Amino acid sequence: MKLEKELIETYLLPLAQNDAAALGFQDDAALFQPEPGTELVISKDLLLEGVHFLSCDTPENIGFKALAVNVSDMNAKAACPRGFFLGLAFPKAPDPSWMEGFCASLSVLSKAFYCPLLGGDITHSKSGLAISVTIFGTVEAGKMVKRSTANVGDRIFVSGTLGDAALGLKLMQDSNLQQRWQLDHEETKYLIHRYCHPIPRGGFNPLIKEHASAAIDVSDGLISDLENLCRASNKSADVQLNQVPLSSALEKAIKVEPALFAHALGWGDDYEIMATIPADQAAAFKQECMLNGVPVTEIGTITAGTQPPQYFNEKGEKQQMLASTFEHF
């Protein structure tokens, strides 16, 4: 108990940013007063050593990613993150330097999105580190952007570039790949950073809320998540593969090894946002995103039917695209 209290007071309490809802971690629970007319949007992730991160990952990367992937869920729903709860299970008492690194990167994101730590617990694990994050946000009643409400004819937009993290992970796992893919040091660093430090899209929520008929965060990859959105909406989609936004580093690697293209779109860990926009608002949406510094690209259209989304190359030929995401069992 003593060590747990010490860890909480030294490292975690500052993450509460003195938010009243945390009650100074002095009670059994946190207490949050939602503004009248708002709804709560709540999401949860469980991250385990050896599965979602490696024991050799830096505490900074682990801490950053644990919160980032949850903030990304809020962004995809046009919800404003309001606080998070953190469960940590350690196999042994963590080094102060580990805690410092973990909390420092958490703190950066937590402050950037004003998403204070409101509670949680620290406990013992018989094996690896386990991290559980529950995030909650608020949105004006009725304004949450769902997955299930895309309409035929809506244009499909994605933020940023896709597939970088898939290659970043591979580059981390095999140091020979940099040379094989003819990437320079900066490009390699960029791709790895995209895997380790997925920066949730800021400033995007008002635009999504105003224009999007549906949205999802691209965490399992374009192929999987577009299929998820279409299935929830009872629709299908046509996607132009040559319009999918790629970073210059990724394009360079694909030139050397074309099969990487399919892998990059099938893998995931992008944490970009995919949104469907009614055709008559597409131009306005695009322009407002530009003015707000959020790069978005139109990649296709929602269609009728319940078949999986269809992918076409620049010649208009249908291409089979498969999700390569991790099968957990």
Next chain:
Amino acid sequence: MKLEKELIETYLLPLAQNDAAALGFQDDAALFQPEPGTELVISKDLLLEGVHFLSCDTPENIGFKALAVNVSDMNAKAACPRGFFLGLAFPKAPDPSWMEGFCASLSVLSKAFYCPLLGGDITHSKSGLAISVTIFGTVEAGKMVKRSTANVGDRIFVSGTLGDAALGLKLMQDSNLQQRWQLDHEETKYLIHRYCHPIPRGGFNPLIKEHASAAIDVSDGLISDLENLCRASNKSADVQLNQVPLSSALEKAIKVEPALFAHALGWGDDYEIMATIPADQAAAFKQECMLNGVPVTEIGTITAGTQPPQYFNEKGEKQQMLASTFEHF
């Protein structure tokens, strides 16, 4: 992914009880509309195999306890549980019979307290089972009962009986103890059941909300949790040990082995509620509890000062009482 979807649809979706907030588990997040004038009370627990439960524990016991300890937190705050989020990490695909048992007992509690499952995730663990539960409830604004608001002269009440679970755990771990403590089969079963199936106090919340100046759930044992409440309130307490409510099974074992008394109060896992009641409301509180079928017992008084609570025997002699709760590291 396929198995995860199957597990979610077969076993977890029914736990949502068709609650609209769950969105049929079809979205990135849950969506909850709090009633105007309510506040949210949120609590979180992370439970790990080998630490919080044993691999030989039945899935029914594990499922029941995971939710029960969280509902108990809501009860201690006079909050009405409104939903929970569940993260499950399995070392291998769980047997259908395991999932059925786990979900069946979860379902009993979830229905009893109308606390639907609103979301969560299923993932892989490299080692033991990990369970993460986040619960949230609502309470009229300003009405949450805190730990930190006890006043000098308030009477200390506890619900039910204390210490049963401490002996129940010992009886589970060593089958010789039943004979040594001269317990019959029913008494043994009762004590073990108190450990495995802590039933959160129902019907108590309105009484706590109306009368209590402060409250806490007794999860770490009387000694620890009274100290926690007193520390948060900047107060001390006097407790009459002979007034602490004990079950007849526990009394019987203590007669054989008097040291069990201190162990029982120091251990925890009671999941009863401790509340401080202003002296002039103590009689009314007691009577209302009786009329509502909630057994409560007055065990002491909040005093001035910041020393740890003091314990007295029936002769008025001070007794040293120590928490024997688990040190996680």
